[in-house]
Amino acid sequence: xxxxxxxxxxxxxxxxxxxxxxxxxxxxxxxxxxxxxxxxxxxxxxxxxxxxxxxxxxxxxxxxxxxxxxxxxxxxxxxxxxxxxxxxxxxxxxxxxxxxxxxxxxxxxxxxxxx
Amino acid sequence: xxxxxxxxxxxxxxxxxxxxxxxxxxxxxxxxxxxxxxxxxxxxxxxxxxxxxxxxxxxxxxxxxxxxxxxxxxxxxxxxxxxxxxxxxxxxxxxxxxxxxxxxxxxxxxxxx
Numbered sequence: 001x002x003x004x005x006x007x008x009x010x011x012x013x014x015x016x017x018x019x020x021x022x023x024x025x026x027x028x029x030x031x032x033x034x035x036x037x038x039x040x041x042x043x044x045x046x047x048x049x050x051x052x053x054x055x056x057x058x059x060x061x062x063x064x065x066x067x068x069x070x071x072x073x074x075x076x077x078x079x080x081x082x083x084x085x086x087x088x089x090x091x092x093x094x095x096x097x098x099x100x101x102x103x104x105x106x107x108x109x110x111x112x113x114x115x
Numbered sequence: 116x117x118x119x120x121x122x123x124x125x126x127x128x129x130x131x132x133x134x135x136x137x138x139x140x141x142x143x144x145x146x147x148x149x150x151x152x153x154x155x156x157x158x159x160x161x162x163x164x165x166x167x168x169x170x171x172x173x174x175x176x177x178x179x180x181x182x183x184x185x186x187x188x189x190x191x192x193x194x195x196x197x198x199x200x201x202x203x204x205x206x207x208x209x210x211x212x213x214x215x216x217x218x219x220x221x222x223x224x225x226x227x228x
Contacts (some may be wrong), residue, residue: 034216043119043205043219051214060142086222087223090157102148107157 002027004093013081014114021076021109023091030096033074034103035065047089050074051068061085067088081113121206121220128196129228134141134222135155136191137208146209147189148182149175151202158205164189196227 003026013019025031032051036044048059055067065076074091089105119140128134140147148163150173152189162172164183178200180192189208193200203224 032214036217036219041221043207043221044217045219046216048188049214062191065161102160105150107155 001078002093002095002104004091004106006089006109008089008109009107010110010112012112012114013030015083016080019078019085019111019113020079021089021091023074023076023106025072025074025091025093031074032094032096033065033067034092035059035063035074035076036090036092036105037061038090038108040087044090045055051069065115081111083113083115086111086113117218118205119208119218119220121204121223123223124221125216125224127226127228130197132197134193134196134225136193136204136206136225138189138220139187140189140206141187142210142218143186144208144210144218145186146211146215147183148207149179149189149191150205150207151175152205152222153202159174161191161204161206191193193225196225198227201225201227 005024009058032050035047038044050057058064063078073101084099088108090108094103122137124180142161145166149161150158152158161179162181164170170181205222206220209215210219
């Protein structure tokens with residue numbers, strides 16, 4: 001069965017510092033991996049995805065994520081955090097081989113960036 | 116503007132009173148889906164639709180119905196709402212189900228008393 005774990009409920013960083021939001025996954029085949037962000041009173045917005053190829057994926061708003069197959073991880077990163085990055089972040093996975101299955105979301109990590 | 120529109124944004128109702136949450140997308144997407152978001156549980160899929168007249172159950176379909184009579188619309192129906200269906204609901208769509216990211220509506224916060 002597919003699953004996604006976001007081990008931290010909350011991540012706190014100071015503005016200007018690098019940030020990492022962690023995600024690990026479990027699928028039987030190769031994964032499609034996604035990161036979404038949710039701002040208050042809004043729906044989820046797509047940030048970036050990994051399908052295949054380069055393990056470092058660049059996305060919106062200066063975010064990037066690193067795919068690590070041996071550690072089954074897909075951590076979200078940003079070199080310099082902004083206060084406006086404060087939001088709820090979701091990692092999601094789908095097994096490439098299982099057509100028709102849902103995108104499985106993690107429980108979310110709240111990122112708080114202080115000025 | 117390309118968007119997924121849900122209505123209403125907020126809804127308070129009583130147990131057993133049938134309700135419908137509407138969802139419409141203007142991007143000609145084939146795939147549409149409903150999720151519920153609960154604290155500590157993330158997003159869980161209720162139902163999805165691969166195309167018109169094709170719907171299927173997600174992970175938590177009990178107590179819900181959907182229909183897909185037109186490509187753009189995918190309403191969520193609660194025939195007899197119960198308090199455990201109090202949640203934040205999101206409709207989402209994408210061109211297909213595989214590689215394409217989902218486009219989400221702004222959500223419907225439902226309270227069942």
